[in-house]
């Protein structure tokens with residue numbers, strides 16, 4: 271390869287409705303390197319990479335590939351230059367299968383065996399390619415599986431397979447490890463580093479300083495739409511990287527012991543109807559008032575299904591879900607859930623938590639429509655709604671809100687999460703159900719969310735945190751349950767042994783259950 275620079279963005283500016291999201295940003299990724307892109311929520315990382323991936327056109331500045339200026343007319347065009355981006359919010363078409371989704375992303379290449387013959391033959395040929403690529407990357411993926419039933423981590427693997435099978439040599443990953451466990455993240459980052467070492471270029475957008483230190487050859491830090499520095503991660507300490515990114519050190523989060531009360535939520539023998547991949551296979555746990563119960567596990571072991579059942583989303587299953595003082599929680603309507611002050615923060619914030627087409631204020635107020643706090647649907651007390659939404663935006667540090675009438679879909683990933691949390695915490699919850707709470711949040715925002723969850727616990731709420739990020743579970747939970755093959759196979763009290771948790775996460779579920787029974 272003659273050019274050293276794979277991708278070069280120079281002097282890039284981009285505004286949205288008069289707001290400068292990017293201002294003369296410069297970024298260069300070289301062939302053979304993993305280049306990390308750091309920055310607080312809303313700094314402009316995704317916008318800059320969306321320009322590299324052909325999704326947005328810059329207002330000024332230039333884009334060079336292999337030192338040649340190019341103008342991208344869209345993502346298809348970027349794919350012609352062998353640029354592939356895996357976004358924070360996956361773009362899979364459901365309920366298509368894994369192979370059908372990957373087929374949709376492939377460029378038309380006459381002569382490629384994938385594109386000759388009937389649709390069925392093409393799919394079969396592609397399925398073989400998917401299996402081979404998945405095995406090479408260490409991904410357990412069934413090409414014939416419907417993408418409807420995939421966990422967030424599995425969807426991400428499909429997205430990565432999609433761009434690699436489409437021939438990407440410049441691979442942009444937007445917060446790929448946010449949804450993965452330690453082992454999965456480690457494996458993925460080793461895989462992408464090996465990919466870079468074979469001559470490709472990898473851009474890693476991340477909030478995880480440890481990923482940067484361990485896997486990046488260079489790092490560029492963004493702040494307020496500008497790229498402020500590019501450096502060798504080995505030349506700086508983690509606190510220094512944090513300071514460069516968010517402007518101050520991450521607040522220390524001291525663990526304080528809980529004083530748990532009565533059992534508030536009892537889950538007994540929850541089982542998915544029909545079984546299958548990721549199915550619930552007898553989940554039993556009890557959650558007390560005034561404690562944080564953390565569920566750790568490798569993604570795809572039933573966490574999403576459990577979160578769905580708990581949060582009242584459609585999920586056919588049997589078993590008991592008893593809320594103290596109410597009874598069968600599965601019979602509760604969404605209004606009753608609101609009246610019961612149950613806060614639900616799902617992992618898929620755009621799919622289920624927010625209505626992207628509605629405004630920031632409407633998304634904030636939607637939970638209170640039935641209570642009449644903001645009047646009725648036809649006679650909205652808009653002033654009150656907007657005043658309280660404005661307070662929440664400030665209180666929860668939701669950035670990038672130019673107007674409360676702005677569509678929620680236009681918030682950056684981390685700020686969208688902050689809006690969901692602001693809404694769900696606005697009613698002094700007695701039960702908090704949350705899946706991957708700090709996914710996509712920068713260091714400061716994630717410390718703030720953890721502080722909120724602890725404050726809710728200290729105010730007497732029962733808090734259930736499901737997270738594929740073991741650091742997060744270890745930081746937050748008073749008790750930890752490990753989910754493996756659709757059930758809780760081991761429980762740990764604080765201080766928990768990370769190694770033992772890791773073993774239960776990946777071990778044979780039956781063996782781990784036996785160990786638990788003998789404890």
Ligand SMILES: Nc1ncnc2c1ncn2[C@@H]1O[C@H](COP(=O)(O)OP(=O)(O)OP(=O)(O)O)[C@@H](O)[C@H]1O
Pocket residue numbers: 286287291309310311312313314315316317318669670671680681682683684685710712
């Ligand atoms: N299509 C759009 N329309 C309007 N505003 C947008 C659009 N895309 C991004 N923005 C705004 O541009 C700013 C930068 O957003 P961007 O998603 O690039 O940040 P980010 O650094 O990737 O943040 P995060 O870490 O939260 O994902 C934000 O204020 C966001 O609200």
